[in-house]
Amino acid sequence: MQEAQATQVPGCLMTIFGASGDLCKRLLLPSLYNLVAAKVLPDTFQLLGVAMDAWDDAKFRDHVSTTLKEFWGEDADAGVVSWITDRSHYQTANFTEPASFDTVKSTIEALEKKAQGPANRLFYLAVAPSFIATMASQLSRTELLTEDEHAWRRLVIEKPFGHDLESAVALNAELQKSLREDQIYRIDHFAGKDAVQDLAVFRFSNAVFEPLWNRSMIDNVQITAAETVGVEGRAGYYEASGALRDMVPNHMAELLSLVAMEPPVSLSAEHMRNKQVELLQSIRPIAPDEVDKSAVRGQYGAGKLKGADVPGYRKEPGVKPESNTETYVAMRVEIDNWRWSGVPFYLRTGKRLSCAMTEIVVTFRQPPARLFPQDHQKPQSPNQLFFNLQPEQSIELSFGTKAPGIETVVEHGAMRFQFPAGPFKTHGKGYERLLHDVMKGDATLFQRAEFVEAGWRMVQPLLDAWKSPAAEFPDYAAGSTGPDAADALLATSGHTWHSLEQA
Structure with missing residues (x-):
């Protein structure tokens, strides 16, 4: 390539x-x-x-x-x-x-x-x-x-660009007293990855997929950012931030906007960022009495990771013994527009999970009729499109195909594209493209004020509701896939998380 x-x-x-x-x-x-x-x-x-x-x-x-x-x-x-x-x-x-x-x-x-x-x-x-x-x-x-x-x-x-909606609005107002918005480059290293930039290219340069990109063909979308590490000596920052502030209104919102935005007129910074902001502004606000049904928070306790004993979050250096800081978040997002009405978007992120990976999984609807006898095959899996962002960068499409033999048996198949290492090989830091774009004056990959505020607006109901202590913390073991409540969040709609072990 x-x-x-x-x-x-x-x-x-x-x-x-x-x-x-x-x-x-x-x-x-x-x-x-x-x-x-x-x-x-x-x-x-x-x-x-x-x-x-x-x-x-x-x-x-x-x-x-x-x-x-x-x-x-x-x-x-x-x-x-x-x-x-x-x-x-x-x-x-x-x-x-x-x-x-x-x-x-x-x-x-x-x-x-x-x-x-x-x-x-x-x-x-x-x-x-x-x-x-x-x-x-x-x-x-x-x-x-x-x-x-x-x-x-x-x-x-x-980042962080504020610590809640009010502070983000105030920070933007202060910055705009000193310089124009088009002089401000709010950097997010997630946007520097080729696989993240490819989300828009994949969607809008391939005619075969965009006609399927809607509520008629897609059942649900999952966005996962899982980490195996703990706070890594950053307890002072993380105690005041937590998983929600650290990841969701910025990194996760960036991925959500790219996978769900409407087609822009062009790939210019103005048109791309307009559509990203428009998408975030289409997210249905979570009512205060709906937070428990729409989101889950968790905190890791002691466990094992790769065979080694791992302390719980409250035992990490610099963490308060009774800390109420969440290290895991899962939430259901509804987008109120014609393209996505009724399609749930599930976001999850956490520390000390069983594997480290970032992915987007687009699950398509099942065929309207089962043509192949159920007793001749395993339960039919839906078509899924995987955007693997890290540690490896790839795109994979799963589909059903006939197994060899004289009986008609459907088995799972897949097509996979692996991104090449790129010009910097293993030495790339993800900032090269971003610094290059700042010097060129291309702001496409940078968040503008309205995006930042829309991201915080999405999570503000959770921030408000989670001010009270969580009695059940810790509620998942280090080295696991997260709290049981996160599985229950999807089960109410008949969905399950894509397994971290399968990623």
Whole structure:
């Protein structure tokens, strides 16, 4: 399969706030390495690291070099590493002090003057959520975000975008005081995966499937994001977040919108994002008295995973002994439009489950008549379309076919497409496409304000209802498939989850 050739982006100065942090080390710097190796960054590209550490340029360049060998690989190409370090600079700053932003401005202007190249500026806020609105305001005050006809200014922020609907609306309002919506790039690393981007391509470039993509032919859709890991040292964040806030209004909403949206006029950022927002706005609100019938929360207890004993969530370092934080969520979503009326969409996500995988399963309706004798075969399975997003990326279609022999016996068959490794092989971080798109000015894969708010609106009834303690926590063992109540949620409609063991 031929790889699409990426175009070279315009030159820019990329400023990373939080340049000494984990996100920069594990994801941003290795992704920049891959873009340089792919020859899509021009010679006029520059990198400015900003953090509270009292470093200088030499210390930061050494940090970049060491980081790439650790998180990209020991066999990192010395020429690529040198290309990046030669263009790397550093500025110490305190994110709470306005004077620090004046210093950053002076540093940026000096670098731009020396480079005599394009004065495009990309600001990446790899910082705690509490800093985002204030930092955007300071960047605006110093006019670092002010565009002119010759140069662009763009701001990238990481989730979470608020912690509920009210805070998300407030954050968007604060950001839009400092810069235009089209300058804001809310990044979701899920969107950087080829298999996620392929959802729209698969639907709208193949005439054979789109006519089937409706309530007449589809029985239900399941979206699963299962993890085997626990909180991995992030108890401080996870205690305040939980599985619902961490996954559903962003990652899961992104997948839901792509699989269920109406066809756009074009694949432009405006048209694609309009349809994604429209889909989320079509979701039927869950009434307060319907929460228990529409959603399930869970928390893992002690168990076994891959033969090893695993502690319960409340025994994890940094977790409160009586924590009410959910580590598992399952919910039923109804979409009130002509295409999907009556088709349930089931979402589930959780930690310490039996396997790690992300998938979308589209289950089609059974044929209207059973032509083959029931006693000659196993119960007939419906056709299913599987979008496997991770750990492997593939698409699989299941169907019935005649087994060899003199009797007419139906057996299960499947066709499978495996995505190739891509240009970055095992070194890809999922951020390469996203950073490339920011530099190009293509916002298709980024969430805009209305999407963020619609995602929070979908889960707000659950957040409100789940403020009270869950008496039954913990309610599933680590290494299992989740709480029994999640199975009961689907059983009321005659459905079952696609088994994690079969994934």
